[in-house]
Amino acid sequence: MSLIDQLNQLEQEALAALEQIADLTALAEWKSAYLGKQGALSRLSRGLGALPAEERPVAGARFNAARATLEQALERTEAQLKRSARQSAFEADRVDVTLPGRAPAVGRLHPTTQMLRTIYSVLGEMGFQIWESPEVETDEFNFQLLNMPPDHPARDMWDTFYVETAPGEPTLLLRTHTSPGQIYAMRANAPNPVRAILPGKCYRYEQVTARHEMQFYQVEGIAIGEQISFSDLKGTLVAFAERLYGKGVKTRFRPSYFPFTEPSVEFDIECFLCGGAGCRVCKHSGWLEILGAGMIHPTVLRNGGYDPDTVSGFAFGMGPERMAMLRYGIDDIRWFFSGDERFLQQF
Amino acid sequence: MRVPLSWLKEFVDITLPIEELAERLTRAGLECEGIERIGVEGADLPWDPERIVIGRILEVRQHPNADRLVLADVDYGADAPHTVVTGAPNLFPYKDRGRLSQPLKGVFAREGAELYDGHAEGWVKTRLKGRLVRGIMSNAMLCSEKELGLSEDHEGILILPDDAPVGMPLRDYLGDVVLKFDVLPNMARCLSIVGVAREVAALTGVPLRMPEIHVVEDGPPIEGRVRVTIEEPDLCPRFTATLIEGVTVGPSPLWMRRRLTMAGMRPINNIVDISNYVMLELGGPNHMFDADRVAEQHLIIRLARPGERLVTLDGKEHNLDASVGGGMLPLLVCDPQGPLSLAGVMGGASSEVSSTTTSVLLEVAVWDPTIIRRMGTALRVRSEASKRFERGVDYELPPLVQRRALSLLQQIAGGRVAQGMVDNYPRPWKPVVLDLTPREVRRIVGISLSAAEIADLLRPLGFACDLINDGAAVRVTVPSFRRDVTMLADLCEEVARMYGYDRIPLTLMADVLPEQRNNPSLELELRVRDLLAGAGLDEAMTYSLTSMAAVAKINPADADASLYLRLANPLTPEREYLRRSLLPTLLEALAQNLRERERTLLFEIGRVYLKRAPGSGEVRPEEPRRLALALAGRRYERSWHTPDETVMDFFDLKGIVEMLLARLNIVDVRFVALTDDPRFHPGRAARLERDGRVIGVIGEVHPDVCERLEIAAPRAMAAELDLELLGELVEPVRYRAISRYPATTNDLALVIPVDVPAEQVTRAIRKYAGALLESLTLFDVYTGEQVGAGKRSLAYRLVFRAPDRTLNDAEVARIRQKIVRGLEHDLGATIRGEG
């Protein structure tokens, strides 16, 4: 048999063997058997030297072509084998994607904290800064300086917890609102303008029910300066409501009464639960009371160190628990101080 | 305040639909909390105008087959009378008297009419159907008050006055609407029909109508017959008295009873009802004495004297000795023999009007609001009268109240009115006069109005307004019924109210922005909350108030009441003391949660309340903020992919605290073993210290405490840290340049006596390793045979790196050698496997 015939035969044999190969190990063996330095092709090519010189170039080209053919076939098979190996690996790796994932253990902030942060950030952008003041207060700061001398009938609006004190000491109580903070903030700033928010815990001597807690948060805001009017109060509150409840939220201002403001106002937004049609939450009025406000009473301004003839200001107060209750549809305020995870883990 | 529309309409024309009127009033500060309809469209039980009409009972006959039933022939405006079967006892007296000479009027309901079931509990609606009653067809009825929804009364049928028009739908005769208002303290004037009417008139631009009052003074002059002595003119600025003799006590007419009922008061008898009616109508509380039971007809207004007692109308006996505050005794109306009534609050039983009363001495006075309020609080007695006096009653009102009451008394109870009125008026009303400028309105309200426009807004409310200084200001004279208006800000509110709060423009503050400042303590709170939530803890808030029992559960030694601020008026014993630690309430929450779940991690940031040392000069307690953490239960949520069943222990909590300290950049905090704190496990607790200052405590909760709290977990962990101190210790974060050179890692397994704390080992390693030690990680702790008794093995991974070069092996070996020798010398350590 001629060398070329042998080459043809080898080529046919190699290709046939390649057909049979099913894994990469066998492929590697095939490669060294046919294409390796000591492989069949190399061995056969040694016979080239024995050919007459004139036949050699043609035969050599034929050998090169055969090698190229086998190498291409190898590449093809290799790619195919890799593909099918990957495929079976995928099969083996397949998971039920509906199984639950590995949850990172991340805790939750109390809903009141979340509400407070929203309030801080909205009002903070308007230049209001946070001031805090004591929870255990004197009668003077909680009532008298806020235009409620002893025997003022409006004191009935705040049922008060009193703290035992030694005879001769001033009356101490748990603040019924964060309003005493107004006095601190004013006295620290007078006669300069001030914009402050006063967040904190307050207390009322009140039977605990789904609607009333003995302990709750309040956020009060004040803005005092030489050009602050009721229309600024309205503008500020509407801007605040739009940030919290969406642009274009319907609002309502009603005259009201607080001893430390004059004029006083109650600020309502259209009930977002029923769209104003009336429901249980809004007591079928279509409106939700969001906060109370007013122009700071001249007596209070004076007690804070300002001259009410030249300086004016507004104040407003809101209850973050109530706002959170409305936001989330919570029907019982007692959960807020329960420390119960069934509640805390919902927000 | 409940205002029947029919009553309101006597004083003002209603030009708006009722809902719109209610909204208008609400937006003007008189909040309408509800509209109640009686019999009319929209009521719970609308009276069918076709089927429920006024009827005339012509004759009452015995039912042929039943002793306890009668037949009544009723003319209801149709062609022929209709026979009704009824068991109403109040018709029995008219039985078998033939055709009644004075027919009775009642409410006739025909088949198909919807009524309330008179026999059912509560309010159950039923439709009237024809049926045979003992052989006689009954398809109509005469109604009781209950069947119509007017009252609970089902004793007999409702008898209407003689002038009730036969055939008129009952809806048109008795149907009404009641507006319910929440009257704020500064709207005391609206605790009266006329006060509400004045607001309606001003807001809807119609005139207020004051009905004419007719009194025939046909008795002898009052002068010399009734005497009034005011001993306390500051507490009783005005006292008027009139006298009417020969009255007949009996029930009031239906219209008055209906109006009182709708207004929320119970009808009693004509005298008492008139007193209440006039109070509700005009806002002037008054009192009717049985004149014959007032000794010498001499009323003396004075303070109580030692030993005096009084039984009030409600049957309660009051000891009048007690101070009502400010060292003051109760204020009384007396006769020469003793107390008759608590002034302005409640009358006494001894001079009460009774069925035998024939002469009435009528008191209309003005009292100082403070004394009324104090008496109400001290004697625990409040009334509709005291409610009005506390808020301030119009000084100028008494003569009108007197005339209105006398005219009604004369009209309804008969009698002769004595001529004249005793009017003791020691402290006359001084009108408040204020000059309001458009500039002030602009400054406070933010709207530009002329003086004339301001005056136009105020006048309908009763303010007398004159333009002064060529129209530059309005001189406002405040009417006597507006005692709440004392200064310009009050007038600004009235202007704003009448202008309409909703019409005032929205502006954003044009004032200078006040100086801004940092709030590091709040920022710290925000950061701590975020870090702990990120670490998997849920934020709780618990009560600031606690009890000694709850404190004792955590630590009996802490339950020393003298250390705590105590409420003078606690609501419940569970919330009596202000807390000094967050742990009792937070651990209670932990225990509660563990009954529901297998793992709980909580934190709370809140204040504690610490008494100050006597003589500190500050009366308020200290209120430092604390951070408490509490956790227990499984380390991982139960899940299909994490089969770990382990429970949390000391190191879970410590890890969280260390993370917090690291992230806040608080360095060099030492954990010192805490072995004698009864709250904690003696072998698993530590005190956190920094340079000798105690930051807080951390540990596994003592098993005794767990038992007392019924904590359903093998171990519970808790920590309480001083947040104020943490804030002080925070150091600014400084960036360290990142080296471009490779690190060299070196492991070190040491064998050390077990009583050497790990912290000491790491300190020593750091000391000897010097600045090239980049990180140090303890990766194995081993005790057991291989290291021998009394020893343990600690294995550390040390990473060395230089900022400016690649470290060579010899350099690292030298450092390692230095560490090993140092540890050997300082702590008796040996290298494991080399010892």
Ligand SMILES: [Zn+2]
């Ligand atoms: Zn609603």
